[in-house]
Amino acid sequence: MEPLIDARAMSKLRWRCRRGLLENDLFVERYFARHPAGFTADQARGLQVLMDLSDNDLLDLLLGRTEPSGELARPDVVTVLAQMREAPARPT
Template identity: 70%
Template sequence: MDATTHEALLDERALSKLRWRCRRGLLENDLFIERFFARHESGLTLRQADALEALMDLSDNDLLDLLLGRKPPEGDLVRDDVTQVLGMLRAARQPVLSQP
């Protein structure tokens, strides 16, 4: 895939498959992921989806450790795209504040 393709947005079918792939057994992870999709699903790129898939290959406990910042990404996860998506997931932890 070239750089332009990686920056293409996910289509509806790919987004649906990614959401299904991101279902987790640990409620805490599901909350991070649910908020992530609520904020970012309309603008997710193929590159970000690949990074999210890489994170979903982790066990629930290892993923939660990354989401909570208990440990840094290691091995194959030391990539710019994974770091970006991990930051997006962590930021989604914070509730969206509405303006009065």
Template identity: 65%
Template sequence: MEDEALLDERSLSKLRWRCRRGLLENDLLIERFFETHAASLTVGQARGLGELMDLADNDLLDLLLRRKDLEADAALETRKVLELLRLPQAVLPGI
């Protein structure tokens, strides 16, 4: 299935560029995600990450810090990627 195929290097590079954010906190969490998951990132996960990148910086940060949750109709792949991106609150105290 195409969604389960690994992302090729060119697509991964484009995705990394698209994930650059205006808030340092978002950039730090996203960079941690890429350090951990880049080698195993699938096409479906990349699509889910792309949907998250459509959000405004503050909305994305609220999701990453569990201040709010995704809309009920969000795609399953988007939900799964969000869980991979999220850190326990204790890792970023004071945010």
């Protein structure tokens, strides 16, 4: 298994993931909550690529209105996007 990024890199990544649309922030915060131990370098790279998108383009991907294509169709981005799209666990 790939090692996790260090605490400083994780802090920078969290800061970088702040978005202008509340809907995107909800997806991002849920993703961070699911990975409390941190992210691998691949996950961090995939997330950074997604954060380079405009808010509307990111939301379209998160909601499944569009699929990654071109430069976005990379394994790290596709994996992170699939993880972010996962529905939250329902309480029992």
